[in-house]
Amino acid sequence: MSPAMFYDLNIPWSENLGxxxxxxxxxxxxxxxxxxxxxxxxxxxxxxxxxxxPTPLPFPTPPRLRILRRCTLYMHDLGLNNKLLSQLREHYDILAARPTNERTLQQACATLDVDLVSLDLTQRPETHFKFSMLSSALARGVKIELCYSQAITSSDPSAKRTLISNVVQLIRVTRGRGLVFSSEAQSVLGVRAPSDVINLASVWGLGHERGKDGVTKEPRSVVEYARLKRTSYRGVVDVVYGGEKPAAEAGEGKTETKGQKNQGKKPLNKRDADSMEGTPVSQSGGEKDRPISKRQAKRNKKMETAQ
Amino acid sequence: MVRIKNRYLVVNYLYPHGNGQSNNKDLPGALEFHQPTPDDFHEGRLITAIRNGVTELFGDYGLGMVSTSLKVNYHSTATSTSIIRCPQKHFEMVWAALTFMTRLPKPIDVPVVIKVVRVSGTIRKAEEDVIRRAKELVLRAKTGDSRPGDDQILRDVVKTVAKRRENEVLLGDEEEEAEESESD
Structure with missing residues (x-):
């Protein structure tokens, strides 16, 4: 297997460019x-x-680092709706919601069309996190984000303590699934290497494997899912550029990829194709409706040929 | 005889704001964060810092568990590298204490990010890793800006491609393989 790519999905944008x-x-x-x-x-x-x-960024960046844009919305009341979010989606790669109280958390988990639910872990939550609430988010493919940097840089020991207790609680409630670790570092000193983050997760009771997923697999699915929501047709069919080809052949190639993707995924109702545009993917069904991965498609194909 | 099992942590000190001493602005880009550690930061100070960190995070229990075999085996300020020995069962505590460190201890007081680059069961492998990394860093400083481990990634890519090709060849003589698997 190719080596894993590491993700840090929360670096606050600041005017201090240096x-x-x-x-x-x-x-x-x-x-x-x-x-x-x-x-x-x-x-x-x-x-x-x-x-x-700004695009491109006003300073030179390392050539092989991929930089995305993300928007975090603070939710103080229930004023947000999916229409606004779909407008925002045109401008940002990732949308995240940060609920500040019980009711907004409920909304963010159950209905809101975001990619991440980010929680402020330095504050004690009003009530305990409920599995039913968070699992409804995970079932839609919305991940829960944990920001570790405050535990490291904060000089206030009680904030540190609250953060650790919140993390442990979240790990218990979500059973370790669907957690994304990111830094939210206000300064350089708040970021740590991926291996250090994995170790922290394992000290906090998540285990090495799940900890690794938290900086590789889970954030990757967030990024890709968000991209699909933005670019593809209803988050199901996406035409991937398949290299330089003569015009006629290129057309053929496109239909082929479409056909392949649909093969593995049967229940695509063609009936309401006209009204599809507006409805967000998340409402059309749970996790099972997600597009199958390339790997899975390949595996299916292999199985067929083997038989 | 039963040995007492240890873990050896290979540790790098990175200085995102410079090391507070030398002001060479014309460093190669690769060395921007890899600067020498101040000489005042000797082994004794490192041990004290780790002990304080473990006590802060895990209390007296943690310190008791860790201190049975806590020792600095190798410490080089010039290359900003250390090898720290700790008990096999509780090395995570020492690692966490290092992760939570943001500054070198008091009289030096320079912002630092400590990165554990390797966890090894034997001191020999740890030492080999230190040498390998030092060589890599020298090479990077000379040639230009590629990240440590990039060559490793390239090697992996080459390996996966080779494996995939192999699979394709195997799929080519599918029938043979099918027969083989049946006979198995």
């Missing part, structure tokens, strides 16, 4: 392959949704 550049270079040095710069929206959402993060 510091940010240093952080990005340091993350690359530590061994991360994909990072996401986070723009935080608190309170009222402005009418101009274009992100303040």
């Amino acid at each position: 510091e940010l550049q240093r952080t990005v270079a340091f993350l690359y040095e530590l061994g991360y392959d994909v990072i996401a710069l986070t723009h935080t929206l608190a309170g009222k959402v402005p009418s101009d949704l274009t992100p303040p993060i």
Whole structure:
């Protein structure tokens, strides 16, 4: 198997470009392959949704580091809706929600069309996390994000303590599934190498394997799922550029890929194709409706040929 | 005879804000974060720092568990590398204590990020790893900016491609293979 790629999906975007550049270079040095710069929206959402993060970034970045844009929405009340989110999705690679109380957490887990539910772990939650609530998020493919940097940099021991107790609680409630570890580091000193994060997770009771998933597999599924929601047709069919070909052949290739993808995934109702555009993927069904991975498709094919 | 089992942690000190001493601005990009550690940070200070860290995180119980065989086997300030020995069962505590460290201890007080680059069961492998990494770093400084372990990744890619090709060849003579598997 090819070596794993490491993800850190939460680097706060700041105006202090020197510091940010240093952080990005340091993350690359530590061994991360994909990072996401986070723009935080608190309170009222402005009418101009274009992100303040310029493309391309105003400083040189390591050539092989993939940099994504992410938006974190603070939820103080139930004012957010999926229509606004679908507008935001055009501007950002990843959307995350940060609920601040019980009711918004419920909304974020159950209905909101986001990719990540990010929790502020330095605050004691109003009630205990409930499995039914979080599992509804995980069933839709929405992952839970844990930010470790505050445990490292914060000088306040009680914040550290609360964070650890919250993490342990979340690990118990989600049974260790669907957790994404990211830093949310305000300065360079708050980030740690992937192996150190995995060790931290294992000290906190998650185990090495699950800890590794938390910086490789789970964030990857977040990124890819978000990309599919943005670019593909209903998050099911996506045409991948298949190299340089003459015009006629290229057309053939496209239909082929479509055919292949549909083979493994039967219940695509063609009937309501016209009204599909607006409905988000998450409402059309649970995890089983997700597109099969390339690997799975290959495996299926292999099985067929073997038989 | 039963041996007492240990783990050896190979540790690198990285300085995101410089090491507070030398001000060479024209360092090669690869060495931006790999700067020499201040000489005041000797083995004794490292041990004390680890002990304090373990006590802060795990209390007296943790310190008692760890201190049975805690020792610094190798410490080089010039290359910012150490090898730390700790009990096999509780090396995670020492690792966590290192992860939670953000500054070198008091009189030096330089911001630092400590990265555990290798966990080994024998001191020999740990030493070999230190030498390998030092060589790699020298090479990077000379040639340009590639990340440590990149050549490893390339090697892995080559390996996977070779394996895939092999599989394709095998799929080519499918019938033979089918017969073989049946006979198995």
